[in-house]
Amino acid sequence: xxxxxxxxxxxxxxxxxxxxxxxxxxxxxxxxxxxxxxxxxxxxxxxxxxxxxxxxxxxxxxxxxxxxxxxxxxxxxxxxxxxxxxxxxxxxxxxxxxxxxxxxxxxxxxxxxxxxxxxxxxxxxxxxxxxxxxxxxxxxxxxxxxxxxxxxxxxxxxxxx
Amino acid sequence: xxxxxxxxxxxxxxxxxxxxxxxxxxxxxxxxxxxxxxxxxxxxxxxxxxxxxxxxxxxxxxxxxxxxxxxxxxxxxxxxxxxxxxxxxxxxxxxxxxxxxxxxxxxxxxxxxxxxxxxxxxxxxxxxxxxxxxxxxxxxxxxxxxxxxxxxxxxxxxxxxxxxxxxxxxxxxxxxxxxxxxxxxxxxxxxxxxxxxxxxxxxxxxxxxxxxxxxxxxxxxxxxxxxxxxxxxxxxxxxxxxxxxxxxxxxxxxxxxxxxxxxxxxxxxxxxxxxxxxxxxxxxxxxxxxxxxxxxxxxxxxxxxxxxxxxxxxxxxxxxxxxxxxxxxxxxxxxxxxxxxxxxxxxxxxxxxxxxxxxxxxxxxxxxxxxxxxxxxxxxxxxxxxxxxxxxxxxxxxxxxxxxxxxxxxxxxxxxxxxxxxxxxxxxxxxxxxxxxxxxxxxxxxxxxxxxxxxxxxxxxxxxxxxxxxxxxxxxxxxxxxxxxxxxxxxxxxxxxxxxxxxxxxxxxxxxxxxxxxxxxxxxxxxxxxxxxxxxxxxxxxxxxxxxxxxxxxxxxxxxxxxxxxxxxxxxxxxxxxxxxxxxxxxxxxxxxxxxxxxxxxxxxxxxxxxxxxxxxxxxxxxxxxxxxxxxxxxxxxxxxxxxxxxxxxxxxxxxxxxxxxxxxxxxxxxxxxxxxxxxxxxxxxxxxxxxxxxxxxxxxxxxxxxxxxxxxxxxxxxxxxxxxxxxxxxxxxxxxxxxxxxxxxxxxxxxxxxxxxxxxxxxxxxxxxxxxxxxxxxxxxxxxxxxxxxx
Numbered sequence: 001x002x003x004x005x006x007x008x009x010x011x012x013x014x015x016x017x018x019x020x021x022x023x024x025x026x027x028x029x030x031x032x033x034x035x036x037x038x039x040x041x042x043x044x045x046x047x048x049x050x051x052x053x054x055x056x057x058x059x060x061x062x063x064x065x066x067x068x069x070x071x072x073x074x075x076x077x078x079x080x081x082x083x084x085x086x087x088x089x090x091x092x093x094x095x096x097x098x099x100x101x102x103x104x105x106x107x108x109x110x111x112x113x114x115x116x117x118x119x120x121x122x123x124x125x126x127x128x129x130x131x132x133x134x135x136x137x138x139x140x141x142x143x144x145x146x147x148x149x150x151x152x153x154x155x156x157x158x159x160x161x
Numbered sequence: 162x163x164x165x166x167x168x169x170x171x172x173x174x175x176x177x178x179x180x181x182x183x184x185x186x187x188x189x190x191x192x193x194x195x196x197x198x199x200x201x202x203x204x205x206x207x208x209x210x211x212x213x214x215x216x217x218x219x220x221x222x223x224x225x226x227x228x229x230x231x232x233x234x235x236x237x238x239x240x241x242x243x244x245x246x247x248x249x250x251x252x253x254x255x256x257x258x259x260x261x262x263x264x265x266x267x268x269x270x271x272x273x274x275x276x277x278x279x280x281x282x283x284x285x286x287x288x289x290x291x292x293x294x295x296x297x298x299x300x301x302x303x304x305x306x307x308x309x310x311x312x313x314x315x316x317x318x319x320x321x322x323x324x325x326x327x328x329x330x331x332x333x334x335x336x337x338x339x340x341x342x343x344x345x346x347x348x349x350x351x352x353x354x355x356x357x358x359x360x361x362x363x364x365x366x367x368x369x370x371x372x373x374x375x376x377x378x379x380x381x382x383x384x385x386x387x388x389x390x391x392x393x394x395x396x397x398x399x400x401x402x403x404x405x406x407x408x409x410x411x412x413x414x415x416x417x418x419x420x421x422x423x424x425x426x427x428x429x430x431x432x433x434x435x436x437x438x439x440x441x442x443x444x445x446x447x448x449x450x451x452x453x454x455x456x457x458x459x460x461x462x463x464x465x466x467x468x469x470x471x472x473x474x475x476x477x478x479x480x481x482x483x484x485x486x487x488x489x490x491x492x493x494x495x496x497x498x499x500x501x502x503x504x505x506x507x508x509x510x511x512x513x514x515x516x517x518x519x520x521x522x523x524x525x526x527x528x529x530x531x532x533x534x535x536x537x538x539x540x541x542x543x544x545x546x547x548x549x550x551x552x553x554x555x556x557x558x559x560x561x562x563x564x565x566x567x568x569x570x571x572x573x574x575x576x577x578x579x580x581x582x583x584x585x586x587x588x589x590x591x592x593x594x595x596x597x598x599x600x601x602x603x604x605x606x607x608x609x610x611x612x613x614x615x616x617x618x619x620x621x622x623x624x625x626x627x628x629x630x631x632x633x634x635x636x637x638x639x640x641x642x643x644x645x646x647x648x649x650x651x652x653x654x655x656x657x658x659x660x661x662x663x664x665x666x667x668x669x670x671x672x673x674x675x676x677x678x679x680x681x682x683x684x685x686x687x688x689x690x691x692x693x694x695x696x697x698x699x700x701x702x703x704x705x706x707x708x709x710x711x712x713x714x715x716x717x718x719x720x721x722x723x724x725x726x727x728x729x730x731x732x733x734x735x736x737x738x739x740x741x742x743x744x745x746x747x748x749x750x751x752x753x754x755x756x757x758x759x760x761x762x763x764x765x766x767x768x769x770x771x772x773x774x775x776x777x778x779x780x781x782x783x784x785x786x787x788x789x790x791x792x793x794x795x796x797x798x799x800x801x802x803x804x805x806x807x808x809x810x811x812x813x814x815x816x817x818x819x820x821x822x823x824x825x826x827x828x829x830x831x832x833x834x835x836x837x838x839x840x841x842x843x844x845x846x847x848x849x850x851x852x853x854x855x856x857x858x859x860x861x862x863x864x865x866x867x868x869x870x871x872x873x874x875x876x877x878x879x880x881x882x883x884x885x886x887x888x889x890x891x892x893x894x895x896x897x898x899x900x901x902x903x904x905x906x907x908x909x910x911x912x913x914x915x916x917x918x919x920x921x922x923x924x925x926x927x928x929x930x931x932x933x934x935x936x937x938x939x940x941x942x943x944x945x946x947x948x949x950x951x952x953x
Contacts, residue, residue, distance in 0.1 A: 017288070027197075034189070034190015035190070036366075036417075037196075038367065038417075038450065039450040040449050040873065041450070041873045041874055043873065043874035044450075081188075081190035082189065095188040099185070099188060102843045105418070105675070105847065106187075106365075107186075107187025107417065108194065108417030108418060109417075110187050111190055114188065132882065133882040133883045137881045137883040140874065140879050141882075142851070143366075143673050143847045144843060145846035145847045145850030146850065146881075146882035147885075148842075150882060
């Protein structure tokens with residue numbers, strides 16, 4: 001079936017099997033491998049991307065791209081990690097905060113973690129540490145113990161508000 | 162707070178919080194992990210795995226799989242064996258009589274654990290391979306299963322019926338048995354504890370992945386693998402497949418965590434290589450999470466018995482430890498050696514003169530065990546630190562005070578340990594004082610008592626753990642004495658290019674540890690060039706041919722030292738060229754700010770970049786000096802390094818539900834000199850989280866039939882941010898005299914210290930109720946049951 005959506009501002013339309021997951025569409029059809037697959041139970045969050053459905057005025061929400069079919073995102077607008085930094089290479093404030101606070105080590109969970117954090121800050125500009133910890137519950141990291149991730153998200157949140 | 166560090170050529174960078182150069186590629190999705198690589202024409206491989214823990218293979222019907230559109234080949238164990246030269250390796254025959262079953266990448270006649278591979282399907286697409294694998298029909302004849310360690314030792318049911326035993330080896334370290342017996346006979350107090358180290362699943366966030374690209378006409382083959390050990394892999398792939406070593410190139414692209422689980426030679430690596438050669442096409446395999454739980458090694462898995470003998474003052478006079486360790490169904494790369502990495506540390510940080518250690522290992526019908534973060538040392542630390550708390554309780558002495566009485570004193574270093582090691586340096590009491598101070602220990606004890614007095618349902622527990630580890634693996638001669646097949650050195654090349662930029666080539670293989678950042682700092686400080694002028698090359702056997710890879714908190718102490726020494730050799734060579742060019746004696750030169758200056762005549766100077774070009778052009782070099790400015794060294798450490806620290810956990814235990822919450826965590830670590838404190842702290846944070854997880858949440862649960870019940874991240878409780886607090890870190894710095902950097906290693910410290918700290922805290926919270934121990938993980942169910950039993 002033909003599935004069409006906007007990914008990082010670029011129109012993407014590909015003929016895929018109906019069982020194709022959104023993450024497969026992004027990685028294999030669009031060649032955007034920054035979005036990772038870390039589990040098969042929607043637990044780890046490495047595949048998190050931002051999705052704005054086609055409706056006007058709806059702001060993007062973080063979704064686990066392994067948990068929906070590509071067809072379900074048909075007509076929507078996706079932001080993956082590749083689309084977050086500015087065109088001139090300037091990192092998004094959340095990416096920059098992760099860098100400055102050493103919020104990543106191996107980097108495999110990072111794309112999902114950063115996009116989940118972007119969504120979290122967008123929803124609540126006055127985050128507490130507890131808010132951040134609960135808000136990132138769906139994203140697992142095995143390297144950092146979360147300490148510096150939480151610091152990074154709080155710092156990005158403060159500079160955004 | 163972290164801050165961007167401006168680095169200036171000539172100013173030391175070591176000790177500063179340089180932000181990681183690895184980050185931008187990882188933060189933007191630009192970094193390529195193995196499964197991200199675009200490989201044209203690649204076939205996809207799917208493994209058919211045993212659903213039962215033990216059984217004979219009567220027949221395998223592959224006709225249905227072959228009929229699936231897109232399926233190119235289906236291979237069973239016997240077919241695969243014909244393509245290989247040797248079975249999968251175990252590099253650590255710890256005793257001469259160790260029992261070691263043959264381990265082929267696919268089972269041939271018999272499966273021995275759930276997840277054991279029996280066949281593979283190779284297809285044009287991942288989906289076709291999966292569909293084909295579902296149509297492979299295996300007819301099994303079930304055999305009796307053994308999962309319990311003591312039942313395995315008793316025999317009767319055998320994992321490998323042809324071996325007639327489940328015992329792999331018994332290894333002992335008892336320098337003076339009579340002295341140990343005498344110490345126990347004369348002891349005023351003894352404790353005898355039994356602990357269970359549950360099996361853990363490492364759960365690196367990136368599952369394993371392999372892609373093999375053959376060049377059928379050229380003859381070379383390139384393997385990409387999500388591995389910690391590209392150099393090991395190249396050697397062992399040559400041995401297993403028979404492909405000459407010089408025809409194999411192994412590349413570890415971005416690797417998403419390892420924690421020991423990628424320190425191995427895996428079936429899928431050999432299978433992909435063998436089939437890529439057979440089919441003349443690239444073959445790739447990507448592990449699913451549920452496969453990762455079953456077919457990647459697991460950690461820990463042992464019964465520990467530990468006894469302490471003490472005098473009336475609580476001075477410990479002897480320790481006796483006996484282990485029964487679970488090897489799983491086969492011996493993987495270093496499976497037998499893992500319990501023995503703790504063999505020397507069951508006296509912990511204490512000056513205990515009489516020492517007895519023995520370990521017996523057995524096969525069970527479960528996934529093989531092997532290295533998991535800390536590997537043997539967390540187990541040892543857990544046993545001694547829990548036993549010290551048990552002794553403190555018996556003597557009604559504060560656990561901090563009992564530890565203080567028994568510490569190896571600062572003035573005893575270098576310390577000849579009762580197990581035969583030489584501890585390089587330490588100040589355990591200094592770390593304890595800081596940890597007690599940071600935690601507000603006395604105040605915590607008062608609050609604990611107040612809650613008990615008021616009959617609160619949420620009780621407070623405070624747990625102390627002190628630890629020392631042997632890391633910086635390892636002196637090659639010591640490894641030889643332990644029957645390990647390889648060495649423990651590390652290699653480095655430092656090369657100043659014609660334009661003055663620098664390449665550092667390392668044999669370490671990072672997968673999250675910031676080697677590119679930290680190795681450039683080490684080189685920059687010796688070469689006195691800007692950090693940004695240095696690139697660090699690694700994890701490709703064609704670029705970095707010599708290396709022993711990354712595990713065992715070895716990379717900095719061994720690999721970092723090699724870089725430091727190679728950089729010094731570069732400067733030594735540059736000095737000779739500079740003296741020749743400046744027409745002075747080399748002893749008249751001083752190296753300042755990245756240039757050689759003639760003492761007393763600073764205007765006469767030559768920068769390292771200019772010298773590099775002279776070395777390249779070779780127009781005017783001194784007699785006997787070869788062109789190019791580079792040096793290669795290997796560093797074989799004279800000793801292990803011995804990081805240490807004191808961790809204090811504060812928990813709240815809800816006595817109505819058994820729920821445990823970790824509310825505070827204080828860690829004072831001493832890893833010698835800190836090259837990059839930012840990175841050190843990150844390693845400690847992550848290590849703590851993994852150790853806490855063993856204490857409270859994680860366990861690979863098997864039923865009596867050998868079925869793994871925790872195959873997914875839904876069932877296996879890797880903690881999220883919501884379960885953990887922020888950590889309060891302190892530090893002391895006691896440089897190691899073992900290497901010129903004075904560094905020790907920090908990759909495993911947090912994991913080693915935190916598990917006993919947390920369990921000590923949970924037991925401490927309930928001690929007044931009569932609770933003496935809780936089996937890990939201390940789940941609400943177990944905590945609640947322990948309370949009920951104690952207060953019945």
